[in-house]
Ligand SMILES: Cc1cc2nc3c(=O)[nH]c(=O)nc-3n(C[C@H](O)[C@H](O)[C@H](O)COP(=O)(O)OP(=O)(O)OC[C@H]3O[C@@H](n4cnc5c(N)ncnc54)[C@H](O)[C@@H]3O)c2cc1C
């Protein structure tokens with residue numbers, strides 16, 4: 308069969324851009340199809356605007372802090388139009404990196420339209436039929452909005468319109484205390500909105516409980532109100548929206564944000580018709596990200612599995628190895644990192660303590676180091692939080708960190724989990740003093756303390772000392 312392309316990539320978010328760019332750079336004839344905005348969720352409605360908003364909020368929070376380190380800042384003045392501009396400037400600054408022009412320069416044929424799978428090797432787009440021996444689906448996810456009674460009758464926000472708000476909410480009610488709910492709750496509160504979070508289960512359910520407890524305490528002290536319960540009914544009108552929980556509590560706010568999880572984009576573009584198997588929330592894939600039709604790959608948020616930008620990029624790179632170089636490449640989640648950018652941040656890599664306990668039982672050793680023993684943190688007066696390192700013998704199987712810039716501390720731990728560095732290497736490394744990174748070195752060294760100061764080294768030391776005394 309004569310194909311129009313070597314590979315067709317559907318979706319121009321983090322996953323699709325990585326896959327298409329990589330294939331084109333290797334010289335494959337690559338079609339990259341994006342129906343909406345290049346850069347997808349991360350650039351336009353996700354990571355970039357949310358982290359920019361968090362940055363504005365952090366400035367306001369610092370000014371609101373009581374005197375620290377002998378300095379009292381003046382009360383903050385928040386201009387919503389300025390916050391809005393900062394958020395959109397950040398998007399505009401990064402947009403060229405994900406642009407049509409950049410991907411065309413790499414060698415992709417970029418098509419700005421909606422694609423539809425019309426045959427096992429055929430995609431229809433903009434009235435054209437493209438064919439290729441390999442197809443990559445990277446269509447992402449959107450907000451999963453639960454069927455709450457009355458929700459359709461009021462205006463509500465999701466991550467798709469939150470960053471376009473023209474005015475600052477007076478009282479933002481957030482349904483969902485997951486990652487989006489927590490990052491946005493703290494930010495809007497710090498910018499001066501009243502914020503209420505409704506969550507029936509654990510806040511930030513995937514994360515280490517001790518870390519989340521620290522964040523919750525900080526957010527409550529800053530003024531965020533948490534209601535334990537499930538949003539069961541919504542009523543009201545624009546500007547006065549009431550959410551009633553299954554526990555009988557009512558809260559009325561000026562704005563409502565629904566942050567109740569993600570739904571993979573799998574409908575309406577031919578997957579089922581072509582026999583691509585779907586799971587409960589995403590395309591079914593194997594470890595090599597192949598769908599039930601082995602020449603069709605699914606990567607990033609659209610398939611079942613973790614939904615994070617770096618995961619999309621990682622899977623995009625993997626399929627480039629498969630498609631361009633013919634190297635079967637399985638995903639490896641042993642050292643999967645993630646970070647929630649609350650303050651303090653909550654960062655995780657590998658297993659949490661509870662996962663590690665379930666897997667290793669008594670063989671697990673948890674080393675905990677606190678930032679109030681880290682001299683940089685103490686000097687800065689920002690010493691809340693801790694690092695927990697999960698060890699099986701001298702091998703790291705996971706770590707949870709809660710603290711200022713916790714996400715920046717994950718890299719050496721990733722290397723220890725994958726075996727590219729040992730606890731001995733990191734525990735014995737010379738690193739700058741005083742840095743927060745010393746907490747990682749201290750925990751890695753702790754893996755060796757029982758051995759280093761154990762029976763045999765002590766015997767050797769005693770022997771040497773005895774000889775020295777004798778001569
Ligand atoms: C508020 C928020 C904050 C976040 N913060 C972080 C963070 O700090 N760190 C982190 O790692 N992750 C974060 N995420 C998650 C991250 O944004 C996603 O995991 C990531 O963007 C997924 O990339 P993707 O390429 O798989 O999908 P997407 O970015 O959703 O891209 C899919 C693209 O496919 C296009 N498309 C869909 N169907 C078709 C079709 N039929 N034809 C043509 N085009 C199509 C869509 O228009 C879209 O542009 C955040 C998410 C949200 C919502």
Ligand SMILES: NC(=O)c1ccc[n+]([C@@H]2O[C@H](COP(=O)([O-])OP(=O)(O)OC[C@H]3O[C@@H](n4cnc5c(N)ncnc54)[C@H](O)[C@@H]3O)[C@@H](O)[C@H]2O)c1
Nearest residue numbers: 483484485486487488505506537538566567568614646647
């Ligand atoms: N820093 C980051 O890496 C980052 C930041 C933001 C988003 N993300 C990504 O975005 C997604 C998280 O999105 P999210 O926060 O919407 O989902 P989530 O799954 O983290 O949290 C959703 C929460 O909504 C709650 N919920 C569901 N129905 C409810 C109801 N009726 N009433 C009250 N609460 C209800 C759930 O119990 C859950 O805790 C993930 O894919 C995540 O990886 C990542």
